[in-house]
Structure formats: structure tokens, C-alpha cells
Amino acid sequence: MTTTIPDLPAPAPHPSDGLAGLEAREISAWFGEHKVLDRVSLNMRAGEVTALIGPSGCGKSTFLRILNRMHELVPGASLAGEVLLAGQDIYAPGRRLTDARHQIGMVFQKPNPFPAMSIYDNVTSGLKLTGTRMRRADRDDLVEECLTKAGLWNEVNDRLRQPGGALSGGQQQRLCIARSLAVRPRVLLMDEPCSALDPTSTRRIEETIAELVREVTIVIVTHNMQQAARVSDRCAFFLAAHRTPGVIVEHGPTKAMFESPRDSRTADYVHGRFG
């Protein structure tokens, strides 16, 4: 018997087709002889916000920098383990550091736009580094798209030629987000992106994160537990006991981490009893 299969229309592209998750496997890290992370594994799911929380010095920023190969630039620093982006190890032999950087962007604690460069040129500055050539009209579209996604377009569209350094701190941070987005990363790492900002600017960044995560996987380090609760889908709680390297004590859905943590140290930390 023959079965006739009707011609079906091609499936519409799924909005999350471009999303990629990050998986850290058994990451250990050292600064010289000083071991600061011990076999840390964490799955940061595609299309979610993962928050890294924990007291100062437990290795959150080091872990974040390992996720886009910034740690290896520190003299004397070393690491072991794997970081898989969409299943491919960014540290595999032959993988270029610049590939990881293009696909995994970073926003830092202190907004760091090029202060004398125009808002427009700040956004497109990453394109030169990636060797991307674009027609003027396409570049204009990209600038508008990235500033819109970063929640800044309405505030700056009449002054794109003014210097990035003339913006407020919160606007500068959103400009940095727009600059990261211009090279179309699949993951955006954020290292305490709001710690230098006032509450209103912080809210704007949090709204931006909620919008962006539909198309970019986000990993954020934050000391602000309310912020972790507001913005993240999942949390990982890092801890370094006295003179020992940092480990992940517990990770899971944010709601569970805050409302019913399994480990008493997580409960104490998220409820502000230490750290």
C-alpha cells in the first residue's frame, strides 16, 4: 500500500531558532597558584536569564569571564573544563578566541562607551573588529534596531552624532548593550550591569533584559537579590568557604531558590543573613 504524503508548506521559522544555550562543564580556575573555582558545572539554557549570585570573592566574575574567554587574558591565569556554546566547546583546539567573543558579548559593571565617539559610531564600533562591511542604509537600520532593543532609541534618535560620553550613566549602559547587540551575539553576559546606576536606570535595564532574552541568552551576575528575583528564570548560588575555591552550592528555578531552597546556606544568603 502506498501512502500519499500531502505537500506541506515549509514550517514558519521559529522565533527561537537562533537561540543558543551555554553549558559549563567542570570548570576550575586559577590565578597563579591560587585556585578560585573548583569543578563548577552549570547549564545556562537558551532563551533564559540565568543569575549568578553569591558573596563577594566566590568567583562569579571569574566564572563569567571564562564563559567568553576573557579569563585567559589575565597574566598567570589558567583554567580547566569545557564551555559549550550550542554544544560546541569554545576552548576546543582550533577554535578562535575572537569567535567566542563575537558570539558571547559582555556588558560590564561600569558603563564603558567610547566617550568621545558618537552614539552612532559607538553602536557600530564592533563591526570593524568583526570585519563586517555594510552599506550605509543597512548600518543606519542596524543602529536603530540595536538602540531600540536596548531601550534607548527614543531618547537619542535626534542626537546620534553627539558623543556617547555625554549620556547619563544609565543611558551609557544601554548604549553599551546596543553596542554588544550590533555584532549579533547569541549570548550576553552581564557583570553587575546596574551596580553603578540609580533605581530608575536600573529598572530600565531590567526591562531591557526582559525584552532581549527572547533572542539572546543572558547570564547576569548580581548582588541584588530583588534584581535576581525580578529578572532571572534560574539562579546559581556560588560560595567559597574560608580559603577554599568557589563552588556552586545550589542552582535551579529562581522561584524555588528563593521560596524553598534545599541548602540552608542558600536560604541564609537569599534572605540576606550573610554576604
Ligand SMILES: Nc1ncnc2c1ncn2[C@@H]1O[C@H](COP(=O)(O)OP(=O)(O)OP(=O)(O)O)[C@@H](O)[C@H]1O
Ligand atoms: N586578576 C586577578 N588576579 C588575582 N586574583 C584575582 C583576580 N581577579 C580575581 N581574583 C581572585 O579570585 C577570587 C574570585 O574573584 P571574583 O572577582 O571572580 O569573585 P566575585 O564573586 O565576582 O566577587 P565580587 O562579587 O566581589 O565581584 C577572589 O579571591 C579574587 O581575589
